Amino acid sequence: MLAASLKGLSERKLRTALTAFAVVLGVALISGTYILTDTISRTFDGVFTQVTKGIDVSITPRKAFNDTNQGGSPPAFPASVLDRAKAVPGVERAAGGVFDQASVIGKDGDRVGAQSTPNFVASDEPAPFNPFRYVQGRAPSAPDEVAIDRKTVSDEGWKLGDRVKVLGRSAARTYTLVGVAKFGDLNSVAGAGIAVLTLPEAQRVLDKVGRFDSIDVKAAPGVAPAQLAERLRRALPGSVTVRTGTEQARQDSKDVKEGFDFIKVLLLVFAGVALFVGAFMIFNTFSITIAQRTRELSILRTLGASRRQVLWAVVGEALVVGFAASVVGLFAGIGLAPALEALFKAVGAELPSGGTVIEARTVVVSLVVGTLVTLLASVAPAARATRVAPIEGVREGATLAPGRAARLKTPAAIALSLLGVALLLFGVLGGHSGGAALGPIGGGAALLFLGVALVSSKLVKPLSTGIGNPLESAFGVTGQLARENAIRNPGRTAGTSAALMVGLALVIFVTIFAAGLRHSIDQAIGKSVTAPLVVENKDGWSLIPGSTAAAVGRVEGVSGTSSIRLAPGKVAGAGSTDGITGIDPATFSQLFHLEWKKGSDSTARALTDTGALASESWASSHDKHVGDRIVVRTQSGREVPLTITGTYKNNAHSLGDLTVTNPVMERDFAQRQAQYILVGTKPGADVGQVKAQVERVLDARYPTAEIVTKDGFKDTQTKWVNGILSFFYVLLSLAVIVSLLGIVNTLVLAIYERTREIGMIRALGGSRRQVKRIVRYESVITALIGATLGTVLGIFFAIVASRPLASEGFSLSFPVGTLLLLLVLAAVAGMVAAIGPARRAARLDVLKAVAYE
Amino acid sequence: MDAPLIVSAVDVHRRFGQGETAVNALDGVTVGFPKGQFTAIMGPSGSGKSTLMHILAGLDRPTSGSVAVDGVELPELDDRRLTQLRRDKLGFIFQFFNLLPILTAEENITLPMRLAGRKPDPAWLDELIAKVGLADRRKHKPSELSGGQQQRVAVARALLTRPAVVFADEPTGNLDSKASEEVLQLLRGAVDDYGQTVVMVTHDPSAASFADRIVVLKDGKVVSEGPAGDRSQVVDLMREVA
Numbered sequence A: 001m002l003a004a005s006l007k008g009l010s011e012r013k014l015r016t017a018l019t020a021f022a023v024v025l026g027v028a029l030i031s032g033t034y035i036l037t038d039t040i041s042r043t044f045d046g047v048f049t050q051v052t053k054g055i056d057v058s059i060t061p062r063k064a065f066n067d068t069n070q071g072g073s074p075p076a077f078p079a080s081v082l083d084r085a086k087a088v089p090g091v092e093r094a095a096g097g098v099f100d101q102a103s104v105i106g107k108d109g110d111r112v113g114a115q116s117t118p119n120f121v122a123s124d125e126p127a128p129f130n131p132f133r134y135v136q137g138r139a140p141s142a143p144d145e146v147a148i149d150r151k152t153v154s155d156e157g158w159k160l161g162d163r164v165k166v167l168g169r170s171a172a173r174t175y176t177l178v179g180v181a182k183f184g185d186l187n188s189v190a191g192a193g194i195a196v197l198t199l200p201e202a203q204r205v206l207d208k209v210g211r212f213d214s215i216d217v218k219a220a221p222g223v224a225p226a227q228l229a230e231r232l233r234r235a236l237p238g239s240v241t242v243r244t245g246t247e248q249a250r251q252d253s254k255d256v257k258e259g260f261d262f263i264k265v266l267l268l269v270f271a272g273v274a275l276f277v278g279a280f281m282i283f284n285t286f287s288i289t290i291a292q293r294t295r296e297l298s299i300l301r302t303l304g305a306s307r308r309q310v311l312w313a314v315v316g317e318a319l320v321v322g323f324a325a326s327v328v329g330l331f332a333g334i335g336l337a338p339a340l341e342a343l344f345k346a347v348g349a350e351l352p353s354g355g356t357v358i359e360a361r362t363v364v365v366s367l368v369v370g371t372l373v374t375l376l377a378s379v380a381p382a383a384r385a386t387r388v389a390p391i392e393g394v395r396e397g398a399t400l401a402p403g404r405a406a407r408l409k410t411p412a413a414i415a416l417s418l419l420g421v422a423l424l425l426f427g428v429l430g431g432h433s434g435g436a437a438l439g440p441i442g443g444g445a446a447l448l449f450l451g452v453a454l455v456s457s458k459l460v461k462p463l464s465t466g467i468g469n470p471l472e473s474a475f476g477v478t479g480q481l482a483r484e485n486a487i488r489n490p491g492r493t494a495g496t497s498a499a500l501m502v503g504l505a506l507v508i509f510v511t512i513f514a515a516g517l518r519h520s521i522d523q524a525i526g527k528s529v530t531a532p533l534v535v536e537n538k539d540g541w542s543l544i545p546g547s548t549a550a551a552v553g554r555v556e557g558v559s560g561t562s563s564i565r566l567a568p569g570k571v572a573g574a575g576s577t578d579g580i581t582g583i584d585p586a587t588f589s590q591l592f593h594l595e596w597k598k599g600s601d602s603t604a605r606a607l608t609d610t611g612a613l614a615s616e617s618w619a620s621s622h623d624k625h626v627g628d629r630i631v632v633r634t635q636s637g638r639e640v641p642l643t644i645t646g647t648y649k650n651n652a653h654s655l656g657d658l659t660v661t662n663p664v665m666e667r668d669f670a671q672r673q674a675q676y677i678l679v680g681t682k683p684g685a686d687v688g689q690v691k692a693q694v695e696r697v698l699d700a701r702y703p704t705a706e707i708v709t710k711d712g713f714k715d716t717q718t719k720w721v722n723g724i725l726s727f728f729y730v731l732l733s734l735a736v737i738v739s740l741l742g743i744v745n746t747l748v749l750a751i752y753e754r755t756r757e758i759g760m761i762r763a764l765g766g767s768r769r770q771v772k773r774i775v776r777y778e779s780v781i782t783a784l785i786g787a788t789l790g791t792v793l794g795i796f797f798a799i800v801a802s803r804p805l806a807s808e809g810f811s812l813s814f815p816v817g818t819l820l821l822l823l824v825l826a827a828v829a830g831m832v833a834a835i836g837p838a839r840r841a842a843r844l845d846v847l848k849a850v851a852y853e
Numbered sequence B: 001m002d003a004p005l006i007v008s009a010v011d012v013h014r015r016f017g018q019g020e021t022a023v024n025a026l027d028g029v030t031v032g033f034p035k036g037q038f039t040a041i042m043g044p045s046g047s048g049k050s051t052l053m054h055i056l057a058g059l060d061r062p063t064s065g066s067v068a069v070d071g072v073e074l075p076e077l078d079d080r081r082l083t084q085l086r087r088d089k090l091g092f093i094f095q096f097f098n099l100l101p102i103l104t105a106e107e108n109i110t111l112p113m114r115l116a117g118r119k120p121d122p123a124w125l126d127e128l129i130a131k132v133g134l135a136d137r138r139k140h141k142p143s144e145l146s147g148g149q150q151q152r153v154a155v156a157r158a159l160l161t162r163p164a165v166v167f168a169d170e171p172t173g174n175l176d177s178k179a180s181e182e183v184l185q186l187l188r189g190a191v192d193d194y195g196q197t198v199v200m201v202t203h204d205p206s207a208a209s210f211a212d213r214i215v216v217l218k219d220g221k222v223v224s225e226g227p228a229g230d231r232s233q234v235v236d237l238m239r240e241v242a
Ligand SMILES: Nc1ncnc2c1ncn2[C@@H]1O[C@H](COP(=O)(O)OP(=O)(O)OP(=O)(O)O)[C@@H](O)[C@H]1O
Pocket: B016, B017, B023, B024, B025, B043, B044, B045, B046, B047, B048, B049, B050, B051, B052
């Protein structure tokens, strides 16, 4: 029977190749993802092991709580810890250092590197602790000297002796380039520009005078690192973490890798989508060929093949195709990994890579998943094949009788859809935190897709009529024939278009969601920001030095400024961490309009260093009211008692859950940098002139900052949405490509079936062009059915997903133009998919087609 | 025999395959079909009847020789022109698979006209449909029609464009005698009433007896050509040439 499977395969090369290609794409994405992320992991492991080689024990600040959302680096600890460490017996040497985000200003006046990669300032450390190796020049030894990572130096074309501006927590300063550094073996860490300064200068620039971010310790001869770590742990305060050098390397590597983890999950999700779509195509192809092979199977049965043997002939074919395609996909992944890397680079995230790491897990997962998906998709068609009765197929034009399962199909499809919707709602509205919701949402969406795909064979007729009738009016008989062809096998058309439906639903979902995001942010800024001008980082999200506000405030025509600062905090008794906003109470209300729930603008003006304003949604979910006292813990473990004096509606998260004064931000949360600064102008002052003057001040002293009008602020705050959207489009396009291959496959099979009909049309005077048109329009109809269903589902997903966000000011907005454009694109894609099959149909030999056997 | 020839073939050869296994399906056929007459092509199986018809109808090309339909030399035409010729000047009736299963009877009848981008004359369409006895079956799909009804649809389709000539390859090969007779009567009627030219390939002497003339092929050559006569005369003729 296996021989029969293999023979079947080689006889249907094109179809097999197309089917296999769907699996290849999905598997390639899986293996490419693993290879890429494993390579990154291995690189980081190596680097951190290398740079901590001279360190026996490492002392770092302890975060009061883990926070992934609100950013913020762990707070530095006082320099006195170093003295206490040095006093511990067994410590031969110990040195403190600082390392934090800052900006290296490139030749163009902007921060070096890609938009989304941060820059850092590090303090020079004495040997043997220094992680930097100088490939040119030397370490900085004077306050006005700097060493810079090799990648940045070569990107910028700098030479030793050049003057380079570095900007930390205060105004920029110019340094002389004295060294070119490598971080371990790397020219750069994930593309981040790094400036190495002397310790005192680095502390000054990072606003950490008298404090350290880390202390490196070398043990005296004969003292084991673990033993020394234990001693230090006992001697030092609880605000620090003590690890051996090896542990620290592992931890550092883990921290960095965690940043990349979401990339892995994201890519695997897209691989899953591509495979899911591929499964539709495989199912479809097998179903069609089983129908076409009814006769062959029947003869096999007549000759004595058992049902089980027929089953295995089909399953065996799936197994061979699935496995072979998985192997190809696995290797294609090796080629895909650099492409994925390039994709990330395009959106600004540079990933380090060295060699290709193929773990056993990559091989196993790729092969198993690819083979399994193919196998699962072929089970139903294989079961159908077993129902071919021995004599049935010998009759001309025999078709398979629908089985018992067919009667249950519609109820089952409806049940699946409902279950999918229920799971979706459970996932979205169940109040799960981030990752936990992903399971029910993904599962729910998959079930809904399956359910709709099954039901959709009932929708093929009305939809084809709806789409085909205009085609008939426009193109006459070819349009009509295309429509009738689409309708004649509703299950087949449904299955083919369902694959496109999946990809398109996701495309439409992200499109609508992104439009909603943009719209909501626009609206929130439009309603809340009353300042005519805003100062922010040029990248739209990084922090700017706190002193920028004062410098801007001195510019003529500026009536006042209000800095908005952000820091993470944790309220005692509340589970999650909360974003805390800092404002300048005196000027805030003039420049920002709050939608008050309890209180008024005078409440904001009266906000003191012991008071806090709370967002309505936070307050109600934590059962807090005006007058309640809360205690907020900061990252450094400090506890800040505050009294709630008012509540506001938090539109599109323009503020955090809690709002405090900037002095509290500075004193307790150690946040001296601003997210953005609202700038007011004096009555009668020319806004354009004020803006130009502020620009001059910023260029000279705060080159990472820029001043924008309120509309410009809307643009910069929504720009990132477009970046993410295009990233999603690229990955979803894989699923769409697979579904288009599905259309090609179905068309080719259909044309094979309709050889005689096509021949007859040609004999009766149908031209090649008309035959092509019939195929093309059928493809367009199929694509548009998928697009229609996909649009409906995509809109549904967007509505469901936006429900829980409605209270936070998220409002959906339907980009009608874009949605229509997507429909047009789907139709065009249908045309493109039909090119090959149409040509094939047009080339059919008329005589062969009409000459009967 | 004075009527002008609407279809003529001169020294037509058609060879299939090459070298040792080559088959001369047509081996120098010269034959003419007068306008407004009903001609039957007969001959034993494998004698080249279908091949000749395909070549006359522009569905296949001769290896050598010339073929003209209504004054047009076929071997000189490219595929596009041949298609146009079939659409504008020829009508077809096949033995099997005459109709598109996705179209109704009426849509099948009007298909060639619509492919040509023309609208059928409604009166003529109604008359034809009534003539083939399908007035109450216009909206039926082929699967809902009997074999005889299906062939009558094919006849109506072939006649609708008033083609220069209708080619029929074993149009009754699949039908019982009653249904066959109905189809043949229709063809006969078309010739008598509208002056339609019909060329029909058949095995069946009874079918051939409906024709005005008979052309007999054997081993790719014309072995007899003459008036048809009744069934027994046809049977005698066939026995003679065998
Ligand atoms: N495409 C082809 N390739 C090779 N040989 C062919 C081809 N078509 C026809 N022939 C051969 O040419 C000869 C004539 O065939 P044709 O079909 O014209 O016969 P026919 O008279 O129509 O027979 P029947 O009464 O059985 O239909 C036969 O020997 C046949 O095998």
